[in-house]
Amino acid sequence: MSFDYTTFYVILGSAIFGSLSGIMSIYTVFRGRSLLGDVISHSSLPGVVLAFLIIQSKNISWLLLGAIISSIFGLWLIHQIIQYKKIKLDAAFAVILSVFFGLGILLINYSQKIPHLDQAGIQIFLFGQASSLIKSDILLIAFIAVIIIFLIIFFWKELKLLSFDSEYMTILKFPVRWISLLLDLLIIIAIVIGLKTVGVILMAAMVIAPAAAARQWASSFSLLAILSLLFGLLAGALGAWISSLWERTPTGPIIIIILTIMVFFSICFAPNKGILEKWFRYRKRKQQLLMRIILQNIYALSIQHKDKYHPHSEKVISAMSQLISIKTELKLMQNIGWIKRVYNKEWCLTKKGIKVNEDFILTKKNY
Amino acid sequence: MPKIFELPLELETLIIAVLVSVSCSIIGSFIVSKKLSMVSDGISHAILLGIVLSFLIVKDLDSPFLLFGAIVSGVFLVVLTELLKYTKLVSQDTALGIVFPFFFSLGVLLISRYANRVHLDIDAVILGELAFAPFNRFEFLGYDWGSKSLVYLSFILLLNLVVLLLFFKELFLVCFDENFAQILKLKPKILSYLLILTLSITTVGAFEAAGSILVVALLVVPPTTAIMMTQSVKKIIALAISISILSSIAGFYLAIYFDLIISGMITSLLGIFFFTVLMFNSNNGFFNRLFQKRKIYNENNLAMLLVHLSQHLNTAQEVEECHKNKVAKNLFWDANYTKKLIKNGIQKKLLYNKNNILNLTDNGEKRAKEITEF
Numbered sequence: 001m002s003f004d005y006t007t008f009y010v011i012l013g014s015a016i017f018g019s020l021s022g023i024m025s026i027y028t029v030f031r032g033r034s035l036l037g038d039v040i041s042h043s044s045l046p047g048v049v050l051a052f053l054i055i056q057s058k059n060i061s062w063l064l065l066g067a068i069i070s071s072i073f074g075l076w077l078i079h080q081i082i083q084y085k086k087i088k089l090d091a092a093f094a095v096i097l098s099v100f101f102g103l104g105i106l107l108i109n110y111s112q113k114i115p116h117l118d119q120a121g122i123q124i125f126l127f128g129q130a131s132s133l134i135k136s137d138i139l140l141i142a143f144i145a146v147i148i149i150f151l152i153i154f155f156w157k158e159l160k161l162l163s164f165d166s167e168y169m170t171i172l173k174f175p176v177r178w179i180s181l182l183l184d185l186l187i188i189i190a191i192v193i194g195l196k197t198v199g200v201i202l203m204a205a206m207v208i209a210p211a212a213a214a215r216q217w218a219s220s221f222s223l224l225a226i227l228s229l230l231f232g233l234l235a236g237a238l239g240a241w242i243s244s245l246w247e248r249t250p251t252g253p254i255i256i257i258i259l260t261i262m263v264f265f266s267i268c269f270a271p272n273k274g275i276l277e278k279w280f281r282y283r284k285r286k287q288q289l290l291m292r293i294i295l296q297n298i299y300a301l302s303i304q305h306k307d308k309y310h311p312h313s314e315k316v317i318s319a320m321s322q323l324i325s326i327k328t329e330l331k332l333m334q335n336i337g338w339i340k341r342v343y344n345k346e347w348c349l350t351k352k353g354i355k356v357n358e359d360f361i362l363t364k365k366n367y
Numbered sequence: 368m369p370k371i372f373e374l375p376l377e378l379e380t381l382i383i384a385v386l387v388s389v390s391c392s393i394i395g396s397f398i399v400s401k402k403l404s405m406v407s408d409g410i411s412h413a414i415l416l417g418i419v420l421s422f423l424i425v426k427d428l429d430s431p432f433l434l435f436g437a438i439v440s441g442v443f444l445v446v447l448t449e450l451l452k453y454t455k456l457v458s459q460d461t462a463l464g465i466v467f468p469f470f471f472s473l474g475v476l477l478i479s480r481y482a483n484r485v486h487l488d489i490d491a492v493i494l495g496e497l498a499f500a501p502f503n504r505f506e507f508l509g510y511d512w513g514s515k516s517l518v519y520l521s522f523i524l525l526l527n528l529v530v531l532l533l534f535f536k537e538l539f540l541v542c543f544d545e546n547f548a549q550i551l552k553l554k555p556k557i558l559s560y561l562l563i564l565t566l567s568i569t570t571v572g573a574f575e576a577a578g579s580i581l582v583v584a585l586l587v588v589p590p591t592t593a594i595m596m597t598q599s600v601k602k603i604i605a606l607a608i609s610i611s612i613l614s615s616i617a618g619f620y621l622a623i624y625f626d627l628i629i630s631g632m633i634t635s636l637l638g639i640f641f642f643t644v645l646m647f648n649s650n651n652g653f654f655n656r657l658f659q660k661r662k663i664y665n666e667n668n669l670a671m672l673l674v675h676l677s678q679h680l681n682t683a684q685e686v687e688e689c690h691k692n693k694v695a696k697n698l699f700w701d702a703n704y705t706k707k708l709i710k711n712g713i714q715k716k717l718l719y720n721k722n723n724i725l726n727l728t729d730n731g732e733k734r735a736k737e738i739t740e741f
Contacts, residue, residue: 034460035405084595084651090460091591094404095641098584102634105580109628127475201412205468212457212465248479253472260469267456275454 004244006131011240013133013141014251017194018206018236020145022228023152024190025211026221027183031163035093037207040191041200042097043074045104053111060137060196067192068185074100075184101200128199130240130251141193148186159183160221197236198252206232209259216270235259290321290329292360295338297321298349299357311348377623379514384619384633386520387573388611391585393527394569396604397562399590400542405460406445406563407586409467410570411579413444415474423481434519434571441567442560444470516576523572530565531604538562539600581630585611588637592644595651610640669712670738671698676718676727677735691723 021037028036047070048063055062074096081092152159158179161169169176191203198206214227239255268275297320302310318326330347333339338353349357374382398407417440421433444467451462530538541548541555541562548555566586573582593606618633625632646653675698679688688697695705709725712718717731727735 029458029461032458032460034458034464038405038408038464080653081645083656084645086594086651087591088402090402091399091404091587091594094399094408094583094587095591095638097408098580098587099634099638099641101580102584102631103638106627106631106635109631113626201471202468204464208461208464212461216456246480250475250479253476256468256472257476260465260472263457263465267451267454273456275456 005135007241007244009135009138010130010133010244010251011237013138014130014197014236014240014255015233016138016141016145016236017197018210018232018234018239018255019229020141020148020190020232021194021206022210022230022232023149023225024187025207025209025228025232026214026225027159027163027187028207029211029215030224033089034208035090035204036187037191038204039074039078039093039097040071040188041195041203043100044068044071044188044192044195045101045200046070046107047073049104049107049111053107053114060140064192067195068188070100071188071192072185075188126200127250128195128197128202128252130197130243133196137196144189144193148190151182151186155179155182198255202252202256205256205259209256209263210235213259213263213266216266216273231259231262235262287329287332290323290326291333291338294321294323294326294329295333295349295353295357296360298339298347299354302349308354309348311342311344311346313344313346317347379517380629381616381619383514383516383520383576384615384629385612386517386524387577387582388585388589388615389608390520390524390527390569391573391582392589392607392611393531393604394562394565395586396590396593396600396607397538397542398566399587399594400539400600400603401559401562403562403566404587404591405463406448407566407570408583409448409463410441410444410567411574411583413467413470414438414441414567414571414574416440416470416477417443419474419477419482423477437571438564438567440470441570442564445560445563516572519572520576523569526568527565530561534558534561578630581634584634584637588641589614592637592641595644595648611637614640665708665711668700668708669715669717670734672708672712673717673727673731673735674738676725677732677739680726685724689725691720691725694725 025037028034044067047066047068049066050070051062051066078089078092078096081087081095082089158169158174161174162176162179162183166176166180169179187207191207194203194206210228210231211224213231214224218224218227235255235258239258240251242258243249243251243254266274269277271277294317298312298317299308301312301316301320302308314326314330317330318324330339333353334341334347337350338356339347340350342348395407398404414437417436417438418433420440421430421436422428424436425432447466448459448462451457451466452459457465537548537553538558538561540551540553541558545555545559548558570579570582570586573585577585589607589611590603592610593603596606597603614636615633618636619629621627621636622629622632644652647655649655672694675694676689679685687693691709692702694700694709695702698705700708709718709720712731713720716728717734718725718727720726
C-alpha cells in the first residue's frame, strides 16, 4: 500500500497544532482566563470575512491576518471593558464573543450578496475541516509553530513571571505591557492557525484541556509545559489518525473527545490528587479510626467482666460501638494481631491488643 | 386550517423577536449577575447533543421530544461542570471549557455518522433565521395557533415572568451573595438550578428562531449594558428589556431594508448600544474617564477659591483680596481661567457677585467650612 500523503499531512498538521495549543494552554488556564480561546476564536470571524471582502482572495495568509487583527481588536476591547469595575471578566468575554461573531455573520451574509465572490471556505472556519489540510497549510503551521515555540523559550522566565506575579514584574521594572501584549499575540496566532483544524466552537477546549490534564500530574511550570505539549500532540495525532480510519468521522470532534478522555483519566487516576487515590486513602483512614474505636470498646466490655481476655460476640461489639457492619474491621484487627477468634465465633483481645489499647489510653494519641 | 390569529407574516416575526428579547433579558439579568455569562454560551452549544440524541431515538425532526432532549442536555452540562468543579482539581471556567466542547463534539460526531442523510443543518443551529420562523406552524385541535416559535416563546416568556415575579428577591440574593442565602436557609442550590433550568428552556426555545449566537447576545449584552448604567436590580431588568426590544425592532426593520440576516443585524445593534454606553456613560464612560482628571483639577481649584474667600471676606483686606479682578493675582492663576472658574462657582450657587466683590452663598460657606475643618 502506497504511503498516503493526504492522511500524513492531516496527522502531521493536527499534531503540530495540538502541541502548539498544548503549550499555549499553560498561559490561558493558569492565568485564570481559560475561556480566552473561545473568545478569540469567535472574535476572529469578522476579520476573516473582512479580509476576504477587501483582498478578494481565499489565500489563507490574508484570511489569517484578518483573523489575527480582529482578535487583537477584540482583546483590546475586553481590556477596556474590564477597567469598568462593574463588569466582570466573564461578562466581557461573553459580550465580545457574541457581538463580534454576530457582526461576522452579518458580514458573511453581506458577502453572499456580492456577485462573483466565492465564499465557500468561510463556513469551514465554523467547524473546521482538518481533512482539507494540504502541504502548504502544514508548512505555514509548522513555520509559525517553530517561531512561537522559539519565542516562548526565549522569553520563558518573563512569561512565567507574567503569568503568576505581574505586579512583582512591574516592580522589577520589566516592560510588563509589552510582554503581556506579546503573550496575547502568541496565543491569538496559535489559535487562529488552528481554526481550520477544529473550528471556532471546539477551539475553546484545545487551549484548556491539555493544561487541565497536565496539572493533575505535575506542579513545576516547565514540567507542566512539556506535559501539555505532549498531551496536545498526542490528541492531535491520534485524533487525526482515528478519524482517517473510519468514514464520515470529522477530525476536530475526535481530537476534542480524546483530550476530554485524557482530562478525565488524569483527574481520576493521577497520583496524589487523583480522585480514585483520594477515595482509597479516605477509606483507609476511616477504617483505621473505626478499628481503634472497636478496640477501645472491646476493652471496655471486657473490663466489666474483670477479665481482659473475656470474649464477646460480634453483635455485642457492634451494639456497643453503635456501628452496623464491622466485619471488615474485625478481620483487619485480627490480621494485625489485636484480637483473635475463640470458640463460638467470638472475639477476644490478644496480649498485643491489650497493650496497644493501654498505650492509646496513656498517650491519648488519636490517629 | 383556520387560523386563531390573523397576523401578517412580518408582524408575526416581529412579535417573535420581541418575545425572545424580553424572555432573554429577564433570565439574562440573573445569569450575568451570577457570573454565568459564559455558561449560556456553553449551553447554546451543548444542546446540539441533546437534539441529536433525541432525534436518534424518535427519528422525527418535528417532535417536541427534541426540545426536551435539548433542555435536558443543557442542564446536564451544568451538572457535569459543577461535578468537575467539586473535585477542586479544575476551576469553573476550565470545567466549562472542557465539557461543552465535549458535548458538541459528540453531537457533531453522531450527526456525521448516523444522521448524515437527514437535513440537520448545523448552520441553522448556529445562525438561525428569524425570517423563517413563522413558516413552521403549530397545529392543535384542528386550529392553526400561529407559528411554533410564537407558541413556544409565549410560554417561555410566561415562565420567565412567573419565575421573576415569584422568586425575585431570593434569586437576586442567590446571584450576588450565595453564602448569605445559604445562611438564611433559602436553599440557594435549588434556586440556582431553577435559574439554570429556565436558562436552558429559554435558550432552547429561542435558538430555533434566533440562532444560538443571537440568543447568547440577547442574554448577555442588554443586562451588561444596563449594569453599566444603574445599580438597582429592578432598573437593570427594565433597562435590559427596553434595550433588547428596541434593538430587535430596529434590527428587524434595518435587516429588511438592507436585505440582511435579522439575527446578525440585531446582534450588531446590541453591540452598538453596548459600546455607546461604554464610551459615553456619565461618570464611568470611556470618554468621561479621560476628562476625569481635568474635572478633579477644576473642582479642587474651585474649593481653593471658596476657602480663600472665606478667609478674607468681612476682614480689612476684603476689597483687596476678594475683588473679582484681583482674585486671579492673589491666587496666582491665569485671569481667563479664573473668570471661567468664577462663572462656574456662580452657576453652582457657591458664590455671588456683589458690587464686583465675590461673596459666598450659604452653600459656599458650608463648603468652605467643610474643607477648613477637615
